Structure formats: structure tokens, C-alpha cells
Amino acid sequence: MTPLEIAGLKVDPPWVLAPMAGHTHVAFRELVAHFGGCGLFFTEMLNSRALCAHDPRRDPYCLVGVRDRPLAAQVAGNDPEKIRRAYQRLQAMGSFDLFDFNLGCPRGAVQRYGWGARLLNRMDLCREILTASRSVLKRPFGVKMRTPDRSDPGVWDRWLEMLHHARVDALVVHPRLPQDLFKRPARWEEIACVVRRTSLPVVGNGDIFSPQDALRMMERTGCRAVMVGRAALMRPWIFRDIHAYAQGGVLPPAPEPVEVIRLYWDLLQQWLPETLHDNRLRLFFFWLCQNFPYGTHYFGQIRRQKTPKEMVRRACVLLASEKFPHYPLRPLNSY
Ligand SMILES: Cc1cc2nc3c(=O)[nH]c(=O)nc-3n(C[C@H](O)[C@H](O)[C@H](O)COP(=O)(O)O)c2cc1C
Known part of the structure; x- marks a missing residue:
């Protein structure tokens, strides 16, 4: 399987562990690594305000393991200055290979703060956040987003243009509207639509529940890597199985x-x-x-x-x- 390259960072194999609050902490990432790992790990969403207030080196959410590499740090917030400082502090730790900004979380508290998916209605503020963040980041920089607004046919073009101008290096697309939560199936055709419209590396995400799903998403959408969330919580060894399937081999037996x-x-x-x-x-x-x-x-x-x-x-x-x-x-x- 061809590795994905994001501004010089090799995601090999092109399977990515999704950021999941409360779950993708260092111990869980080490568990995934024990079973063969994946091409890119994500931290859970890190709170930009907390990162400005406390030293991230003493923050359990920012702990980094031994085998969880390459590792992306995801930040959430809506204050450009605080987010910029949060990235600076994370970058100073020297432990992260990619930095990501959360434009997808639809959960109550995050939405109430005006973070995550709530920002999909505020493109100007997003531009400011991404530009401020990019100005301090020396490593690859990505964005993970849900579908912005399906009633507007030009919405993806405007977002992609903005991301391009903000010099973002990669995009993870979870093709559900914020209000869908997990109630409706992910619309993979939207990932294909984004892939057709941009030269940015696109990582597809949503409803991968088997190794077959992972390859099917790549075939159907043209995305260059896939991100797995809930299925990795159910089976932290799913990446090993995706890999075996992609190589045409037999799936190894599941652990007890x-x-x-x-x-x-x-x-x-x-x-x-x-x-x-x-x-x-x-x-x-x-x-x-x-x-x-x-x-x-x-x-x-x-x-x-x-x-x-x-x-x-x-x-x-x-x-x-x-x-x-x-x-x-x-x-x-x-x-
Ligand atoms: C328990 C849980 C926590 C999540 N936390 C985050 C998060 O911190 N940041 C984020 O961008 N997405 C978060 N998500 C969304 C996932 O990263 C992913 O986009 C979503 O689960 C769809 O992928 P899946 O169908 O493979 O689960 C979370 C999802 C779950 C189930």
C-alpha cells in the first residue's frame, strides 16, 4: 500500500488512529502499538486554554509513549492567540510529528464553548486561527473537519481555498453534518467530492468497521489514507488486520x-x-x-x-x- 506523505511526513501504512477524547491517551496508543500500530497516531483533543495555563509536560493528556509514532497532537479552541500559544508549547515539547486543529467535534460542551464543529459556521475566525497557528508551526499542520453546510453547493470550494491560503498541509474529512452526530451513515461520496477538488492529501474517516471497509473507502473515494475511530476502540488491533487484508493475506487470529x-x-x-x-x-x-x-x-x-x-x-x-x-x-x- 502506497504511504501517504504529508509535507515530508510519511504515513506508512496509510491507516490512522482517530483522535478520541477520553480514549486515545498514551496507554491506549501503546496498546494499539503493541498489536502492530498504525501509520499515524493521534492524541485526544487537547484544550487550548488548559495548554496556555499549564505546562503541557506535566499534563497527563499530553504524555507521549515509546511506540506511538508518528504522533499528531490535536488542539481545540476558538481563540487564535490562545491556540497559537498552545501549539507553540506543544511544539517545544519536541514530541509531535504533526499538529491538527479540531473542526469536527459536535459534542455539547465543545459546541457550547463555540469550538469544534461550531466553527464550521465561522470561516473568517477559522482563517484567523489557522493563519496564526501556521505562523508558529514548523511541522506539518492538518485540519480534521465534518461537512460544513450541505445546502450550499460552493461550500467545499470556499473551505478548500481558505485552507490552501492558510497553508494547511492535510485534511481529514468525516462526512457527517455536526447535527448528525452518529445517527446517519457517513456519506463517503462527500470524501470523493473533496478529493476531486483539492491537491491536499485527504484522509477519509467515518464508518470503517472492517478491513474491507478501509480498502473500499480508499477505492470509492480516492482518499490516500483512512482514519479509524470507534472500530479501533472495539479492536485496538484492527490496523494489523487492515494491513494483512491489504497485502492479500489471511487475517491473524484475534487475541483473547x-x-x-x-x-x-x-x-x-x-x-x-x-x-x-x-x-x-x-x-x-x-x-x-x-x-x-x-x-x-x-x-x-x-x-x-x-x-x-x-x-x-x-x-x-x-x-x-x-x-x-x-x-x-x-x-x-x-x-
Ligand atoms: C468516544 C469518541 C471521542 C471522540 N473524540 C474526538 C476528538 O477528541 N477529536 C476529534 O476530532 N474527533 C473525535 N471523535 C470523532 C472521531 O475522531 C471520528 O471522527 C468519528 O468517530 C468517526 O470515525 P469512526 O466512524 O471510525 O468512529 C470522537 C469519537 C468518539 C467515538
């Missing part, structure tokens, strides 16, 4: 559920402060349990445990005789 749980718990303790263990385990089990027909029941039992150790113990008992089912994955609950 208990092995995955123990490994994640070890990595969590190794990398993240204890204050985060409980919450990050709950988030992890929410998605892992979705692999199984009785996943909701399993998760209900696990979440009732009072300590992280008890959660891990209970999960190991419940999932001891389970096997991960075949692709495609079907999440039981949406986010």
Missing part, C-alpha cells in the same frame, strides 16, 4: 479478551496517573464489551464494581470464555 484486558490494565498503570484509572477503564470497557452480543449486560456488571482492580477482575471472569466475533463490527450503542 482476557489478554487484551490485562495488557491495557498494565499499560494504564504504567503510563497514566492513578486518578485517571477508574474513568479510563470504564470508557475502555464500554467499547470493548460492544464486541459481544451480551455486551450491554457485561458492561453493566463491570461498571458496578467499585475499584479499577475489581472492574478488571470482574471483566476477566465475564469474558474468560468469550471470543471476538468476525468482522464487520456492529457497535451496540452509539457515542
Whole structure:
């Protein structure tokens, strides 16, 4: 599979772990890396205000592992000056290979602040943010966005022109409107429409639930790399499977559920402060349990445990005789 190149950065193989708040912290990225990794890892969305107020080197959200490379840092916010400073501080850490700006998050609190997808209605402010950020960034710079406004046929042309002038190096397209959340299927034809209109490297994203989906998205849209979100939470080894499928080989057997749980718990303790263990385990089990027909029941039992150790113990008992089912994955609950 041809690697994607973003301003000199090689994304090889062209599979990307999506940024996911609460999930794509250093311990989870190390888990993905353990199973063979991907061509580009993303941090979760980092808060530009917090980055200005505190030293990112002491921030658990900014911790960087050993095998999670190349690594992109994603920033969210809407104040050009604060965002510029946030990127400067992240860049000074020397740990990130690409910087990304969030124009896609539709979640309540982020929208209320006027961040993420809310900025899709404010192109002038986006221009200011991206130009200010670019002026300090020496590494590749990307944007991850949802569909701006489907009622306006010229909207993508105007966005692409603005991104070009702001000297953005790459674009991730998640083709859903902000108000769609995850309720409607991603419209892959919109990725194809963006690919036709720009010379920027485009990474396609949305509804990849199997290795076949990943290659199908590339074939149908012409995007040069694919980004996987929820399916990687359900199966942190999906990139290894995409790779095997792309090479025409047989998919390696899935690990045992208990092995995955123990490994994640070890990595969590190794990398993240204890204050985060409980919450990050709950988030992890929410998605892992979705692999199984009785996943909701399993998760209900696990979440009732009072300590992280008890959660891990209970999960190991419940999932001891389970096997991960075949692709495609079907999440039981949406986010
Ligand atoms: C739990 C969760 C957290 C997410 N957090 C972020 C985030 O921090 N930044 C972002 O740009 N997108 C975020 N997203 C969106 C994903 O990056 C991705 O665009 C979306 O899940 C579609 O890809 P998928 O169909 O492969 O899941 C999040 C998605 C989920 C499910």
C-alpha cells in the first residue's frame, strides 16, 4: 500500500488512529502499538486554554509513549492567540510529528464553548486561527473537519481555498453534518467530492468497521489514507488486520479478551496517573464489551464494581470464555 506523505511526513501504512477524547491517551496508543500500530497516531483533543495555563509536560493528556509514532497532537479552541500559544508549547515539547486543529467535534460542551464543529459556521475566525497557528508551526499542520453546510453547493470550494491560503498541509474529512452526530451513515461520496477538488492529501474517516471497509473507502473515494475511530476502540488491533487484508493475506487470529484486558490494565498503570484509572477503564470497557452480543449486560456488571482492580477482575471472569466475533463490527450503542 502506497504511504501517504504529508509535507515530508510519511504515513506508512496509510491507516490512522482517530483522535478520541477520553480514549486515545498514551496507554491506549501503546496498546494499539503493541498489536502492530498504525501509520499515524493521534492524541485526544487537547484544550487550548488548559495548554496556555499549564505546562503541557506535566499534563497527563499530553504524555507521549515509546511506540506511538508518528504522533499528531490535536488542539481545540476558538481563540487564535490562545491556540497559537498552545501549539507553540506543544511544539517545544519536541514530541509531535504533526499538529491538527479540531473542526469536527459536535459534542455539547465543545459546541457550547463555540469550538469544534461550531466553527464550521465561522470561516473568517477559522482563517484567523489557522493563519496564526501556521505562523508558529514548523511541522506539518492538518485540519480534521465534518461537512460544513450541505445546502450550499460552493461550500467545499470556499473551505478548500481558505485552507490552501492558510497553508494547511492535510485534511481529514468525516462526512457527517455536526447535527448528525452518529445517527446517519457517513456519506463517503462527500470524501470523493473533496478529493476531486483539492491537491491536499485527504484522509477519509467515518464508518470503517472492517478491513474491507478501509480498502473500499480508499477505492470509492480516492482518499490516500483512512482514519479509524470507534472500530479501533472495539479492536485496538484492527490496523494489523487492515494491513494483512491489504497485502492479500489471511487475517491473524484475534487475541483473547482476557489478554487484551490485562495488557491495557498494565499499560494504564504504567503510563497514566492513578486518578485517571477508574474513568479510563470504564470508557475502555464500554467499547470493548460492544464486541459481544451480551455486551450491554457485561458492561453493566463491570461498571458496578467499585475499584479499577475489581472492574478488571470482574471483566476477566465475564469474558474468560468469550471470543471476538468476525468482522464487520456492529457497535451496540452509539457515542
Ligand atoms: C468516544 C469518541 C471521542 C471522540 N473524540 C474526538 C476528538 O477528541 N477529536 C476529534 O476530532 N474527533 C473525535 N471523535 C470523532 C472521531 O475522531 C471520528 O471522527 C468519528 O468517530 C468517526 O470515525 P469512526 O466512524 O471510525 O468512529 C470522537 C469519537 C468518539 C467515538
